[in-house]
Amino acid sequence: IKALFNNDCEEVFKIQWPTCAERRSFFEDLIDNTMKQAAEPPASKNNSARRPLEVLPVAPPPKPRQLTEEEIKQLEEQEEDTLRELRIYLRDVTHRLVIDRRFRAFTKPVDPEEVPDYNAVIKQPMDLSTVLSKIDMHQYPTARDFLKDIDLICSNALEYNPVKDPGDRLIRHRACALRDTAYSIVREEMDEDFEQRCQEIKESRKQRGSECASSHICEMPKEDCVPGCKKTDPKCNEKLKMPGRPVDVSTPCSKGKLCFTQTFLELVLKPLLL
16 A cells, blocks of 8 residues: 555655644533533423423213114114023023912912902002013013012011911012012023013113013903994903902902901811821
8 A cells, every 4th residue: 555655756645643632622512511411401392391281181982872872773683682581581490489288378469348458458469460561561681670579568467467476477488489589480490691682772771761561462352342242232241250269268258367267277277187
């Protein structure tokens, strides 16, 4: 490389090594500025670090998507299919309770004319025939609601029949047996997932503000109406005359509670002892 350049023609320029003072003078400003920047962080970053964060309110959950009319119709049909299966099952359970001879006293309402003080003691009467009517009227969206009326039948029997004589104790015993039997049947046979589904349907309809059951309920025929017959027709009136039903143990004689107990013992307890 030295051969390429000629010293005589001033093609080579010699540089002297800098002294310590020259080096210090050259780098002094750079070192001082660097040290100042390292000792003092930027003001913007320092202020943002010290400033407390603003507390923001919790954002509300997003509103559920509004269903279309077609989706609502399809949903109601699916719900009604589920509730129809529930009603079929509850009718079967109630029928098994009705045909059980132990529970004959609870199969129909107590006649207030035969037991005048019954409505004064029991404010909310209930019986198995009323339970069946409520099933038909779609008033049990869950099995839990059905069992509440079974509890009501039992509590009414316990309230009206205190422990005083064997007849009262027998009625109380059978009322408790009715409740235990109903609970046992439902707990053993009904799937928990099915009951949960019915509960979800109940809550969903409550939120939608739609019962969705009234359009499926069939109207019951009037008691004084026979198809194809007028009320003023004498022949029609003969058709309407039905023989009186025999007095069952749930409708005691008009003498009151004492006669109720006697009738119950004669019709229920006596055949069991023979």
